[in-house]
Amino acid sequence: MNPKPLIFVDLDDTLFQTNRKSPPTPLHKIATLDQFGEPLSYMLPKQQIFVNWLLASADVIPVTARSVAGLQRVHLPFLHGAVCSHGGTILAADQQVDQEWLAIQHKAAAELDELLDELPALLLDYAKPFGSIRTWTMQENGGKIYTVAKQNDPAPLFLHQMIEQLPAEVLEHCYVHINGNNLAILPKFVSKQKAVEFFINKYDPNRERAILGWGDSLSDAGFLGCCDWFGMPKNSQLDKFLVQNLAQDHQAKGYLGHV
Template sequence: MKHKPLVFVDLDDTLFQTNRKSAPTDLHKIATTDKSGQPLSYMKPKQQVFVNWLLDSAEVVPVTARSVEALQRVHLPFQYGAICSHGGTVIDAQQNIDLDWFHIQQQAVAELNDLLHELPDILLKTAHDLGSIRTWTVEENDLKIYTVAKQNQPEDGLFLDQLVQHLPKDVLEHCYIHINGNNLAVIPKFVSKQKAVEFFIKKYDPEGERVILGWGDSLSDAGFLGCCDWFGMPKNSQLDHFLAHNLSNDHRQKGFLGHV
């Protein structure tokens, strides 16, 4: 086989983490900077070894919630394209927007435009009896990608999971929810890492000859990892804890590992 493996990899908390989550030492390496150019995320020594191995051995495609602009602040030499904004944007190896994927997203946005326009106000109204939030819609390439809600006083206790229980039926019918601490994203179902990876593989590996690997840390990565021939997760990640917890419950209920 003439091609190197094709690797789809999540970034934050898979290849690096913010200094808030892991205080850097002299052995850590800066991985990202903020908009003012200050260090924001770092790679641990083992992550540096892992990243160097990936970049030397494979064609690596980031699959990230980061926008294209935020990806440009990641100090790693990705050369084979990327999937950004939860799958809302695909860029090619020349850093150009993939127009085939753009037109697919453009049509989907047009069909759901009214709901996407109303989402920030819907979230504000739904949260009225729970507490104060702020909302906005993330846009890229003049397309609405997803809507974000954050609590204004998270120190008083998080209630974003309760907000989800009160969302109107049409929102839950057309969107899925991703919560990470004080960050709630309402994402249209046509925007997903999994759908973008499926598109990427079909377009750039039409013969299906590539070995495809994947790595991710969160439950929201499981969909795109399932597109890969083999996949993995960081130790002590959300996916790792979920797997261990559910394996333990399964064993306790059945008395054995595996299935008949």
């Protein structure tokens, strides 16, 4: 019997979305709860069909910005491990933290400890000309992972204007991901792509299985590139980027393709 495919899949805005983005109807299914136990995210009927197909057909590994605690609030049975916190934490199939990956992360984080301590206050200062934000450091497994800034008012969006003020030291050691009114500054060693590469090498070293991936945002492109096949939801950030750049490429050259 051929082994089941191994599928790495992003969660938020790939398998479900918050009620703010898609007001639920009786046909929606609750997918996640917030920290107070209230429904937060829902699956559309098509997403329910897709998720059922994935879980029945493959060993599914969520690859998510959610912390381990946030993943535990997802009402889907992921039984084969997970990549959490943008790649800062890997869970094995027994849901225990992979200690080898954790040691790699802690060693790298120790070298940026001072920088990670300073970032939340720096971002608050940089935001003053534009609007009000709140910031925090994402911590897990006894260590700092990355820094988050979130606008207190969802519009107008201004977080991208703060990036120009970041010190060269930050951009040397970190990368920035913006999704609407959320901004994350992540050390380069915290990476969905690097975590998925580690997961494959450790838990599927012979590469005998077909590996598939799904994700919605530009930050997912790295880990999707680790897969034999990958896809994205229609009208997602990644889909819109692809369509826009294909159109620009065609307009510039007059044809699709390369010679």
